[in-house]
Amino acid sequence: MRYVSTRGNAPVLDFENVTLAGLASDGGLYVPESWPSLSKAEIADLAGLSYVETALRVCRPFVGDALTEDELRDLLTQAYGSFSHAAVTPLKQLDERQWLLELFHGPTLAFKDVALQLLGLLFERFLSNRSEHLTVVGATSGDTGSAAIQALAGRAKVDIFMLHPLGRVSDVQRRQMTTVMAPNVHNIAVEGNFDDAQALVKAMFNDASFASRFRLSAVNSINWARLMAQVVYYFYAAVRLGAPERPVAFSVPTGNFGDVFAGYVAAKMGLPVAKLMVATNVNDILHRALSTGDYSCGTVQPTAAPSMDIQVSSNFERLLFDLHDRDGAKLAGVMKGFEATKSMTLGNERAKAELFESYRVDEDAMALALRWACANANELIDPHTAIGLAAARKVDLPADVPVVTLATAHPAKFPDAVERASGMRPSMPARCAGLFDREERYATLPAELGAVEAYIADRAVAA
Ligand SMILES: Cc1ncc(COP(=O)(O)O)c(C=O)c1O
Numbered sequence: 001m002r003y004v005s006t007r008g009n010a011p012v013l014d015f016e017n018v019t020l021a022g023l024a025s026d027g028g029l030y031v032p033e034s035w036p037s038l039s040k041a042e043i044a045d046l047a048g049l050s051y052v053e054t055a056l057r058v059c060r061p062f063v064g065d066a067l068t069e070d071e072l073r074d075l076l077t078q079a080y081g082s083f084s085h086a087a088v089t090p091l092k093q094l095d096e097r098q099w100l101l102e103l104f105h106g107p108t109l110a111f112k113d114v115a116l117q118l119l120g121l122l123f124e125r126f127l128s129n130r131s132e133h134l135t136v137v138g139a140t141s142g143d144t145g146s147a148a149i150q151a152l153a154g155r156a157k158v159d160i161f162m163l164h165p166l167g168r169v170s171d172v173q174r175r176q177m178t179t180v181m182a183p184n185v186h187n188i189a190v191e192g193n194f195d196d197a198q199a200l201v202k203a204m205f206n207d208a209s210f211a212s213r214f215r216l217s218a219v220n221s222i223n224w225a226r227l228m229a230q231v232v233y234y235f236y237a238a239v240r241l242g243a244p245e246r247p248v249a250f251s252v253p254t255g256n257f258g259d260v261f262a263g264y265v266a267a268k269m270g271l272p273v274a275k276l277m278v279a280t281n282v283n284d285i286l287h288r289a290l291s292t293g294d295y296s297c298g299t300v301q302p303t304a305a306p307s308m309d310i311q312v313s314s315n316f317e318r319l320l321f322d323l324h325d326r327d328g329a330k331l332a333g334v335m336k337g338f339e340a341t342k343s344m345t346l347g348n349e350r351a352k353a354e355l356f357e358s359y360r361v362d363e364d365a366m367a368l369a370l371r372w373a374c375a376n377a378n379e380l381i382d383p384h385t386a387i388g389l390a391a392a393r394k395v396d397l398p399a400d401v402p403v404v405t406l407a408t409a410h411p412a413k414f415p416d417a418v419e420r421a422s423g424m425r426p427s428m429p430a431r432c433a434g435l436f437d438r439e440e441r442y443a444t445l446p447a448e449l450g451a452v453e454a455y456i457a458d459r460a461v462a463a
């Protein structure tokens with residue numbers, strides 16, 4: 001499999017190199033040159049397979065000959081061996097048609113572990129043949145950071161510098177990052193919001209001399225391997241609910257558009273997806289874009305679902321690439337315009353995004369959905385999942401189509417917000433006990449490229 005940039009002007013890479021790369025050198029994101037497909041019979045054959053075997057069949061076309069089948073199976077087995085549920089991503093029924101897909105049974109209690117447990121192993125495997133040292137730079141609104149740090153702490157040949165917005169992640173999320181004392185882990189609290197942190201990361205990749213001097217790499221969903229790993233659970237869930245004979249809809253709490261884009265990839269590969277509901281909080285740029293064509297940034301508002309307090313959604317560019325008929329040169333122009341004005345209008349191409357529907361969920365509606373899950377299904381869910389569930393209950397499809405909400409985080413990551421909404425305080429799973437007894441370590445820096453690059457240059461290993 002070969003990977004091309006959404007902006008059409010960067011080297012074409014294979015799976016190994018796309019995994020070690022971050023942003024493409026033309027500022028775009030890497031995507032497969034064409035979408036692989038699984039036939040109806042191949043999808044039917046997934047019934048009854050374990051998560052690891054399902055992942056093997058879904059990931060194999062993306063990995064190509066970068067790993068043998070046995071090597072890939074070994075890595076998947078190790079990655080998902082760290083999950084606390086035998087099904088890895090179990091399904092739970094809420095009522096006749098509503099389901100939860102629990103994605104939070106990994107080490108840091110959020111869906112990010114599903115991809116990052118694998119990515120950590122892929123980095124190690126690919127670096128083992130090389131004399132290179134990677135400097136991973138990432139931005140987090142809370143969950144990517146902890147999952148990436150957990151996956152990379154103590155690994156040879158990698159340093160990780162993780163930027164989070166100062167004071168805008170939950171205490172649990174922050175401590176999951178800042179109490180990790182491995183010498184290759186460097187936490188930076190940026191005086192700004194998540195969009196500022198993400199823009200700094202992209203600016204570091206676009207600074208060609210800095211990027212090559214420190215061999216920058218990415219753990220955010222700009223890294224293709226992240227999304228590949230997330231495609232798997234759409235297949236795993238849908239097959240359990242009757243695919244390929246029966247279409248299934250998904251509701252996805254959305255911020256950076258990575259998780260829902262993985263659902264789109266599953267549909268492109270042949271999975272019968274009836275609808276992808278893009279559930280946003282009041283930071284609703286994606287809802288406005290998909291429902292009216294208005295993709296313009298507003299001011300980020302802090303909410304009880306802080307991981308989705310995002311305006312500029314990285315992966316939306318990957319969808320735009322398809323909507324512009326994969327014309328990289330045209331999209332490069334469109335994206336340059338957006339970067340200059342922070343605004344874009346979607347025209348006729350919006351009609352090609354009919355698989356998506358969107359819904360904006362404010363704080364009251366989030367709390368209502370959280371209480372509904374407690375009262376009707378005895379499930380305590382987190383605020384991000386509650387946003388997905390609120391949107392799922394608006395899906396307008398025939399009653400026999402199951403609707404699966406992606407449960408993206410464990411409620412214990414957001415105990416104050418969950419208690420405010422439901423009156424119940426979630427308890428911390430044993431694997432994360434002691435978090436509040438440990439010492440924290442992080443630097444605080446202004447949201448300025450020079451300051452962040454200087455901090456990293458003082459600590460990173462030059463290539
Ligand atoms: C708990 C949680 N839910 C939902 C999201 C949104 O996912 P995505 O950024 O892939 O749209 C995030 C952040 O990525 C998250 O951490």
Ligand SMILES: N[C@@H](CCOP(=O)(O)O)C(=O)O
Pocket residue numbers: 139140141142143144145219220221222255256258307308314
């Ligand atoms: N919500 C995310 C934001 C970064 O998203 P990513 O999927 O691109 O890594 C977070 O928790 O950090």
